Amino acid sequence: MSAPVFLPPTSYDYVTVHKVQGETVTESSDVLAAEEPLEIRLGYGPAGQRQHRTLSITMRTPGHDFELAAGFLFTEGIIRSRQDLQGVIYCPDVEKEEERENVVRAELVPTASPDLPRLERHFYTSSSCGVCGKTSIEAVHAAACPVLPAAGPYVPAGVLHQLPERQRAAQDLFEQTGGLHAAALFSPEGELLLLREDVGRHNALDKVIGAALFQELLPLHNAVLLVSGRASFELVQKAAVAGIPVLAAVGAPSSLAVSAARDFGVTLCGFVRQNRYNIYCHDWRITKEL
Structure with a gap:
């Protein structure tokens, strides 16, 4: 399935501001990070009997x-592998032209x-709400979160120290706006594998x-995840579902995040x-090598 040929909206906006320094006003x-709603729709069912429904609205x-x-x-456990997903497109059948790039449909x-x-229990989610959009914490705790094996990777302490600087150096939008979170995947040796930015950590x-x-x-x-900001329960849950064994955060973890990481076998580092x-928890994956 191919997407319509039009570009998504820009990731930042320019505004005019008055800067005050002492008695001087200029x-x-x-540059501000753009924030717009994204509606995620789901298409599923056998050919000729397809159903479509809104699954989530998130600010992103x-x-x-x-x-x-x-x-x-x-x-969220709605698909189990890439093979479950036929494709994702921007919805062509929206009421307003300006909504075209803010509504996507994932076709199973x-x-x-x-x-x-589970679809009935889901969601209105927002980039700031964390687990509040779920039916219950217990339901999330039980949703497709495997316990990771007691195995590597083993990450040298010296590599962990270097990750925030490497993440920041790769944040193009943050350098423009100063207002975005980032999630980055690294190899155990500290090589940057993937990085994405958004106004929402999740x-x-x-x-x-x-x-x-x-x-x-x-x-x-075999990956290490670094997130800007704090480590929430939901970030730990998402990391566990993706099989990520080491989660590091620039900020503090919540008590529920620590409990979940302990249960799921995820090494959790904060600050x-x-x-x-x-x-x-699970400190054995972090070695003392500098």
């Missing part, structure tokens, strides 16, 4: 929308059997996982910045 142009930074949708479907293959009760991670899904790289058993970090 007018200049500033435009760009990599198909990866965002695919990553969202995978981490005719043989895929989505869990319809969206940035869904984009990364969606990109890995399209490239048929899942499960990501990874300024040559320091905390390891909250």
